[in-house]
Amino acid sequence: MSDIQYTKLRWLLTIAGLFLYVVDILTDIGLALKYFQEKHFVWTGLTLMFVLVGLLVTQIFSHAWYRDDMNDVLINPEGKTTIQGMSKGGLAALHLFGLGIFTRYYHLLKQGFKVVWTTTNPYIVEERRDVHHNLFCLATDLSMLKLFEAFLESVPQLLLQLYILLGHDECSFIQYLSMAFSLFNIAWALVNYRRCLRRSLRDIKEMPSGLPTAIYLFYKLCTMTSRILSYTLLLILSSYSTVALTILWLLWTTWAHLLQTNFCSSRSLELLYRAVTGVILIFTFFNIKGQDTRAAMIIYYLFYCVINITAPLLLAFLKPELQKTTFFRTITGLIFGGSVLGLVCLVLYYLLLHPREMWRQADEVDGMGNEPRTTSRIRKFLQL
Incomplete structure:
Protein backbone atom coordinates (compact mmCIF):
# COMPACT_ATOMS: atom_id res chain seq x y z
CA MET A 1 0.00 0.00 0.00
CA PRO A 208 7.12 8.55 -10.11
CA SER A 209 8.41 11.83 -8.76
CA GLY A 210 11.70 13.30 -9.97
CA LEU A 211 12.44 13.43 -13.70
CA PRO A 212 8.91 12.59 -14.95
CA THR A 213 7.38 15.30 -12.77
CA ALA A 214 10.06 17.81 -13.80
CA ILE A 215 9.56 17.08 -17.52
CA TYR A 216 5.78 17.39 -17.16
CA LEU A 217 6.14 20.69 -15.30
CA PHE A 218 8.58 22.07 -17.90
CA TYR A 219 6.18 21.04 -20.67
CA LYS A 220 3.26 22.86 -19.07
CA LEU A 221 5.11 25.96 -17.89
CA CYS A 222 7.09 26.50 -21.10
CA THR A 223 4.10 26.10 -23.41
CA MET A 224 1.89 28.23 -21.17
CA THR A 225 4.47 30.98 -20.62
CA SER A 226 5.24 31.28 -24.34
CA ARG A 227 1.51 31.47 -25.07
CA ILE A 228 0.93 34.14 -22.40
CA LEU A 229 3.81 36.19 -23.87
CA SER A 230 2.27 35.83 -27.35
CA TYR A 231 -1.08 37.06 -26.05
CA THR A 232 0.75 39.93 -24.36
CA LEU A 233 2.30 41.01 -27.68
CA LEU A 234 -1.13 40.89 -29.33
CA LEU A 235 -2.58 43.04 -26.54
CA ILE A 236 0.28 45.53 -26.92
CA LEU A 237 -0.45 45.64 -30.63
CA SER A 238 -4.12 46.40 -29.98
CA SER A 239 -6.39 46.25 -26.94
CA TYR A 240 -9.05 44.87 -29.31
CA SER A 241 -7.15 41.58 -29.12
CA THR A 242 -9.35 40.95 -26.06
CA VAL A 243 -12.18 40.39 -28.55
CA ALA A 244 -10.12 37.66 -30.25
CA LEU A 245 -9.43 36.05 -26.85
CA THR A 246 -13.16 36.13 -26.07
CA ILE A 247 -13.95 34.44 -29.39
CA LEU A 248 -11.28 31.83 -28.65
CA TRP A 249 -12.87 31.17 -25.25
CA LEU A 250 -16.28 30.76 -26.89
CA LEU A 251 -14.85 28.29 -29.40
CA TRP A 252 -13.25 26.12 -26.70
CA THR A 253 -16.39 26.31 -24.56
CA THR A 254 -18.45 25.22 -27.56
CA TRP A 255 -16.05 22.32 -28.14
CA ALA A 256 -16.55 21.20 -24.54
CA HIS A 257 -20.30 21.46 -25.12
CA LEU A 258 -20.11 19.36 -28.29
CA LEU A 259 -18.17 16.69 -26.39
CA GLN A 260 -21.18 16.50 -24.03
CA THR A 261 -19.20 16.53 -20.77
CA ASN A 262 -21.13 15.02 -17.86
CA PHE A 263 -19.10 16.27 -14.92
CA CYS A 264 -21.78 17.97 -12.79
CA SER A 265 -25.04 16.84 -11.20
CA SER A 266 -27.03 19.79 -12.58
CA ARG A 267 -27.39 21.40 -16.01
CA SER A 268 -26.46 24.92 -14.84
CA LEU A 269 -23.28 23.70 -13.14
CA GLU A 270 -22.36 21.70 -16.22
CA LEU A 271 -22.57 24.85 -18.35
CA LEU A 272 -20.35 26.67 -15.84
CA TYR A 273 -17.87 23.78 -15.91
CA ARG A 274 -17.70 23.93 -19.71
CA ALA A 275 -17.09 27.68 -19.54
CA VAL A 276 -14.22 27.10 -17.08
CA THR A 277 -12.66 24.42 -19.29
CA GLY A 278 -12.92 26.92 -22.16
CA VAL A 279 -10.73 29.31 -20.16
CA ILE A 280 -8.21 26.56 -19.37
CA LEU A 281 -7.96 25.53 -23.03
CA ILE A 282 -7.05 29.10 -24.01
CA PHE A 283 -3.75 28.57 -22.21
CA THR A 284 -3.01 24.84 -22.20
CA PHE A 285 -4.35 21.47 -23.29
CA PHE A 286 -6.18 19.09 -20.97
CA ASN A 287 -8.17 15.97 -21.76
CA ILE A 288 -11.62 17.08 -20.60
CA LYS A 289 -13.48 13.84 -21.35
CA GLY A 290 -10.95 11.14 -20.41
CA GLN A 291 -10.78 9.84 -23.99
CA ASP A 292 -7.99 9.26 -26.50
CA THR A 293 -7.16 12.80 -27.64
CA ARG A 294 -3.95 12.32 -29.63
CA ALA A 295 -5.45 13.90 -32.77
CA ALA A 296 -7.03 16.75 -30.77
CA MET A 297 -3.73 17.45 -29.01
CA ILE A 298 -1.81 17.56 -32.32
CA ILE A 299 -4.33 20.02 -33.79
CA TYR A 300 -4.26 22.09 -30.59
CA TYR A 301 -0.48 22.48 -30.59
CA LEU A 302 -0.34 23.20 -34.31
CA PHE A 303 -2.70 26.09 -33.62
CA TYR A 304 -0.49 26.97 -30.63
CA CYS A 305 2.57 27.22 -32.93
CA VAL A 306 0.66 29.42 -35.37
CA ILE A 307 -0.20 31.92 -32.62
CA ASN A 308 3.35 31.95 -31.24
CA ILE A 309 4.81 32.63 -34.69
CA THR A 310 2.14 35.13 -35.76
CA ALA A 311 2.23 37.38 -32.68
CA PRO A 312 5.90 38.50 -32.98
CA LEU A 313 5.62 38.79 -36.77
CA LEU A 314 2.53 41.01 -36.54
CA LEU A 315 4.18 43.28 -33.98
CA ALA A 316 7.35 43.53 -36.10
CA PHE A 317 5.34 44.29 -39.25
CA LEU A 318 2.89 46.79 -37.77
CA LYS A 319 5.31 48.43 -35.33
CA PRO A 320 8.70 48.25 -37.09
CA GLU A 321 10.24 50.71 -34.63
CA LEU A 322 10.23 47.93 -32.02
CA GLN A 323 12.24 45.44 -34.08
CA LYS A 324 15.65 46.56 -32.84
CA THR A 325 14.65 47.07 -29.21
CA THR A 326 15.94 44.78 -26.46
CA PHE A 327 12.37 44.32 -25.28
CA PHE A 328 11.17 42.86 -28.59
CA ARG A 329 14.18 40.61 -29.09
CA THR A 330 14.00 39.27 -25.54
CA ILE A 331 10.27 38.50 -25.66
CA THR A 332 10.55 36.94 -29.12
CA GLY A 333 13.44 34.77 -27.95
CA LEU A 334 11.46 33.66 -24.89
CA ILE A 335 8.43 32.81 -27.03
CA PHE A 336 10.35 30.75 -29.57
CA GLY A 337 12.67 29.17 -26.99
CA GLY A 338 9.80 28.35 -24.64
CA SER A 339 7.77 26.87 -27.51
CA VAL A 340 10.57 24.58 -28.64
CA LEU A 341 11.51 23.48 -25.11
CA GLY A 342 7.88 22.98 -24.14
CA LEU A 343 7.08 20.86 -27.20
CA VAL A 344 10.25 18.78 -26.76
CA CYS A 345 9.25 18.10 -23.13
CA LEU A 346 5.71 17.25 -24.29
CA VAL A 347 7.03 14.62 -26.73
CA LEU A 348 9.46 13.20 -24.16
CA TYR A 349 6.76 13.00 -21.51
CA TYR A 350 4.11 11.24 -23.61
CA LEU A 351 6.51 8.94 -25.46
CA LEU A 352 8.72 7.84 -22.57
CA LEU A 353 7.37 8.91 -19.18
CA HIS A 354 3.57 8.99 -19.25
CA PRO A 355 2.19 5.84 -17.53
CA ARG A 356 0.13 3.59 -19.76
CA GLU A 357 -3.29 3.22 -18.19
CA MET A 358 -4.50 -0.27 -17.29
CA TRP A 359 -8.14 0.06 -16.22
CA ARG A 360 -9.55 -2.74 -14.13
CA GLN A 361 -12.51 -4.79 -15.18
CA ALA A 362 -15.38 -3.97 -12.84
CA ASP A 363 -16.73 -6.87 -10.79
CA GLU A 364 -19.43 -7.35 -8.17
CA VAL A 365 -17.11 -6.57 -5.28
CA ASP A 366 -15.12 -3.57 -6.40
CA GLY A 367 -16.99 -2.64 -9.58
CA MET A 368 -16.80 0.98 -10.60
CA GLY A 369 -20.56 1.21 -10.66
CA ASN A 370 -20.64 0.77 -6.85
CA GLU A 371 -18.02 3.34 -5.97
CA PRO A 372 -18.83 6.48 -3.93
CA ARG A 373 -19.79 9.61 -5.83
CA THR A 374 -16.51 11.21 -4.71
CA THR A 375 -14.49 8.63 -6.67
CA SER A 376 -16.98 8.74 -9.53
CA ARG A 377 -16.59 12.52 -9.69
CA ILE A 378 -12.81 12.30 -9.66
CA ARG A 379 -12.91 9.96 -12.67
CA LYS A 380 -14.49 12.81 -14.62
CA PHE A 381 -11.84 15.36 -13.61
CA LEU A 382 -9.56 16.84 -16.28
CA GLN A 383 -7.13 14.12 -17.35
CA LEU A 384 -3.40 14.61 -17.89
Missing part, protein backbone atom coordinates in the same frame (compact mmCIF):
# COMPACT_ATOMS: atom_id res chain seq x y z
CA SER A 2 3.01 2.30 -0.04
CA ASP A 3 1.92 3.66 -3.37
CA ILE A 4 -1.17 5.28 -1.81
CA GLN A 5 0.21 6.32 1.58
CA TYR A 6 -0.57 9.85 2.69
CA THR A 7 2.78 10.72 4.24
CA LYS A 8 4.04 13.39 6.61
CA LEU A 9 5.75 15.09 3.67
CA ARG A 10 2.43 15.22 1.80
CA TRP A 11 0.80 16.77 4.90
CA LEU A 12 3.51 19.45 5.10
CA LEU A 13 3.24 20.11 1.36
CA THR A 14 -0.48 20.73 1.86
CA ILE A 15 0.43 23.57 4.22
CA ALA A 16 2.87 24.90 1.59
CA GLY A 17 0.05 24.88 -0.99
CA LEU A 18 -2.20 26.81 1.40
CA PHE A 19 0.57 29.37 1.93
CA LEU A 20 1.03 29.90 -1.82
CA TYR A 21 -2.73 30.24 -2.31
CA VAL A 22 -3.08 32.90 0.40
CA VAL A 23 0.01 34.90 -0.54
CA ASP A 24 -0.94 34.88 -4.24
CA ILE A 25 -4.32 36.45 -3.43
CA LEU A 26 -2.87 38.93 -0.91
CA THR A 27 -0.21 40.20 -3.33
CA ASP A 28 -2.88 40.70 -6.01
CA ILE A 29 -5.06 42.66 -3.59
CA GLY A 30 -2.04 44.75 -2.56
CA LEU A 31 -1.31 45.45 -6.22
CA ALA A 32 -4.94 46.49 -6.81
CA LEU A 33 -4.69 48.95 -3.91
CA LYS A 34 -1.51 50.41 -5.42
CA TYR A 35 -3.22 50.90 -8.80
CA PHE A 36 -6.18 52.53 -7.04
CA GLN A 37 -3.91 55.00 -5.24
CA GLU A 38 -2.28 55.85 -8.58
CA LYS A 39 -5.76 56.34 -10.14
CA HIS A 40 -5.36 53.44 -12.59
CA PHE A 41 -8.98 52.44 -12.08
CA VAL A 42 -9.23 50.08 -15.06
CA TRP A 43 -6.18 48.11 -13.91
CA THR A 44 -7.57 48.10 -10.37
CA GLY A 45 -10.89 46.71 -11.56
CA LEU A 46 -9.32 44.01 -13.74
CA THR A 47 -6.89 42.91 -11.01
CA LEU A 48 -9.70 42.57 -8.48
CA MET A 49 -12.05 40.99 -11.02
CA PHE A 50 -9.71 38.05 -11.60
CA VAL A 51 -9.39 37.51 -7.84
CA LEU A 52 -13.17 37.61 -7.34
CA VAL A 53 -13.95 35.36 -10.33
CA GLY A 54 -11.49 32.73 -9.10
CA LEU A 55 -12.97 32.87 -5.58
CA LEU A 56 -16.58 32.79 -6.78
CA VAL A 57 -16.23 29.82 -9.13
CA THR A 58 -14.27 27.70 -6.63
CA GLN A 59 -16.88 28.40 -3.91
CA ILE A 60 -19.70 27.33 -6.24
CA PHE A 61 -18.07 24.02 -7.14
CA SER A 62 -16.88 23.33 -3.59
CA HIS A 63 -20.40 23.84 -2.20
CA ALA A 64 -21.93 21.66 -4.95
CA TRP A 65 -19.48 18.82 -4.26
CA TYR A 66 -20.21 18.92 -0.52
CA ARG A 67 -23.95 18.69 -1.28
CA ASP A 68 -23.35 15.81 -3.71
CA ASP A 69 -21.38 13.92 -1.05
CA MET A 70 -24.14 14.58 1.48
CA ASN A 71 -26.67 12.97 -0.89
CA ASP A 72 -24.44 9.97 -1.71
CA VAL A 73 -25.76 6.83 0.03
CA LEU A 74 -22.28 5.24 -0.01
CA ILE A 75 -20.69 8.24 1.73
CA ASN A 76 -23.70 9.11 3.88
CA PRO A 77 -25.66 5.83 4.28
CA GLU A 78 -27.58 7.09 7.32
CA GLY A 79 -28.90 10.12 5.41
CA LYS A 80 -27.48 12.63 7.88
CA THR A 81 -28.17 16.31 7.22
CA THR A 82 -24.56 17.19 8.03
CA ILE A 83 -21.23 16.45 6.37
CA GLN A 84 -17.83 16.89 8.02
CA GLY A 85 -19.78 18.25 10.98
CA MET A 86 -21.42 21.01 8.92
CA SER A 87 -25.15 21.48 8.36
CA LYS A 88 -26.55 22.61 5.01
CA GLY A 89 -27.00 26.14 6.35
CA GLY A 90 -23.51 26.29 7.82
CA LEU A 91 -22.07 24.90 4.62
CA ALA A 92 -23.81 27.58 2.57
CA ALA A 93 -22.68 30.34 4.96
CA LEU A 94 -19.04 29.28 4.82
CA HIS A 95 -19.03 29.31 1.03
CA LEU A 96 -20.99 32.57 0.88
CA PHE A 97 -18.14 34.24 2.77
CA GLY A 98 -15.49 32.65 0.52
CA LEU A 99 -14.25 30.11 3.05
CA GLY A 100 -14.96 26.94 1.06
CA ILE A 101 -11.35 26.16 0.13
CA PHE A 102 -10.14 27.02 3.64
CA THR A 103 -12.77 24.64 5.05
CA ARG A 104 -11.47 21.88 2.80
CA TYR A 105 -7.88 22.63 3.86
CA TYR A 106 -8.95 22.46 7.51
CA HIS A 107 -10.63 19.06 7.16
CA LEU A 108 -7.77 17.61 5.10
CA LEU A 109 -5.09 18.82 7.51
CA LYS A 110 -7.10 17.72 10.55
CA GLN A 111 -7.79 14.20 9.26
CA GLY A 112 -4.28 13.91 7.81
CA PHE A 113 -2.75 14.88 11.15
CA LYS A 114 -4.60 12.07 12.93
CA VAL A 115 -3.30 9.54 10.40
CA VAL A 116 0.34 10.56 9.83
CA TRP A 117 1.35 12.19 13.11
CA THR A 118 -0.43 9.95 15.64
CA THR A 119 1.84 7.21 17.01
CA THR A 120 -0.96 4.74 17.77
CA ASN A 121 -2.41 3.11 14.68
CA PRO A 122 -5.75 1.33 15.38
CA TYR A 123 -6.39 0.36 11.74
CA ILE A 124 -5.90 -3.03 10.21
CA VAL A 125 -4.15 -3.15 6.84
CA GLU A 126 -7.32 -2.94 4.72
CA GLU A 127 -8.81 -0.14 6.83
CA ARG A 128 -5.51 1.75 6.70
CA ARG A 129 -5.53 1.52 2.91
CA ASP A 130 -9.07 2.96 2.81
CA VAL A 131 -8.18 5.80 5.19
CA HIS A 132 -5.19 6.85 3.10
CA HIS A 133 -7.22 6.58 -0.08
CA ASN A 134 -9.93 8.81 1.43
CA LEU A 135 -7.31 11.42 2.28
CA PHE A 136 -6.14 11.46 -1.32
CA CYS A 137 -9.75 11.83 -2.49
CA LEU A 138 -10.10 14.90 -0.24
CA ALA A 139 -6.77 16.21 -1.57
CA THR A 140 -7.86 15.63 -5.18
CA ASP A 141 -11.09 17.58 -4.74
CA LEU A 142 -9.05 20.41 -3.28
CA SER A 143 -6.43 20.22 -6.03
CA MET A 144 -9.12 20.45 -8.74
CA LEU A 145 -10.50 23.59 -7.11
CA LYS A 146 -6.96 24.99 -6.92
CA LEU A 147 -6.52 24.20 -10.62
CA PHE A 148 -9.71 26.15 -11.41
CA GLU A 149 -8.47 29.04 -9.29
CA ALA A 150 -5.06 29.03 -10.94
CA PHE A 151 -6.50 29.34 -14.46
CA LEU A 152 -9.24 31.80 -13.52
CA GLU A 153 -7.09 34.04 -11.34
CA SER A 154 -3.32 33.41 -11.45
CA VAL A 155 -2.95 32.85 -15.22
CA PRO A 156 -5.03 35.86 -16.42
CA GLN A 157 -3.44 37.93 -13.66
CA LEU A 158 0.00 37.07 -15.01
CA LEU A 159 -1.14 38.05 -18.51
CA LEU A 160 -2.55 41.37 -17.28
CA GLN A 161 0.56 42.30 -15.29
CA LEU A 162 2.87 41.40 -18.19
CA TYR A 163 0.78 43.62 -20.46
CA ILE A 164 1.02 46.52 -17.98
CA LEU A 165 4.75 45.94 -17.45
CA LEU A 166 5.73 45.57 -21.11
CA GLY A 167 3.08 47.71 -22.79
CA HIS A 168 2.98 50.65 -20.39
CA ASP A 169 6.41 50.44 -18.74
CA GLU A 170 4.78 50.35 -15.31
CA CYS A 171 6.85 48.33 -12.86
CA SER A 172 7.06 48.06 -9.08
CA PHE A 173 8.20 45.60 -6.44
CA ILE A 174 4.65 44.54 -5.56
CA GLN A 175 3.96 43.92 -9.26
CA TYR A 176 6.98 41.62 -9.58
CA LEU A 177 5.95 39.91 -6.34
CA SER A 178 2.42 39.37 -7.63
CA MET A 179 3.71 37.89 -10.91
CA ALA A 180 6.18 35.63 -9.11
CA PHE A 181 3.57 34.18 -6.76
CA SER A 182 1.10 33.78 -9.63
CA LEU A 183 3.72 31.67 -11.43
CA PHE A 184 4.51 29.68 -8.27
CA ASN A 185 0.81 29.06 -7.66
CA ILE A 186 0.31 27.87 -11.25
CA ALA A 187 3.28 25.48 -11.03
CA TRP A 188 2.12 24.13 -7.69
CA ALA A 189 -1.48 23.67 -8.88
CA LEU A 190 -0.35 21.71 -11.95
CA VAL A 191 2.02 19.33 -10.15
CA ASN A 192 -0.16 18.84 -7.08
CA TYR A 193 -3.23 18.12 -9.21
CA ARG A 194 -1.36 15.58 -11.32
CA ARG A 195 -0.04 13.65 -8.34
CA CYS A 196 -3.23 13.75 -6.26
CA LEU A 197 -5.45 12.69 -9.16
CA ARG A 198 -3.38 9.60 -9.94
CA ARG A 199 -3.10 8.56 -6.32
CA SER A 200 -6.82 8.89 -5.68
CA LEU A 201 -7.70 6.43 -8.48
CA ARG A 202 -6.44 3.01 -7.44
CA ASP A 203 -6.62 1.48 -10.89
CA ILE A 204 -4.40 4.12 -12.54
CA LYS A 205 -0.63 3.89 -12.39
CA GLU A 206 1.16 6.54 -10.37
CA MET A 207 3.86 8.57 -12.09
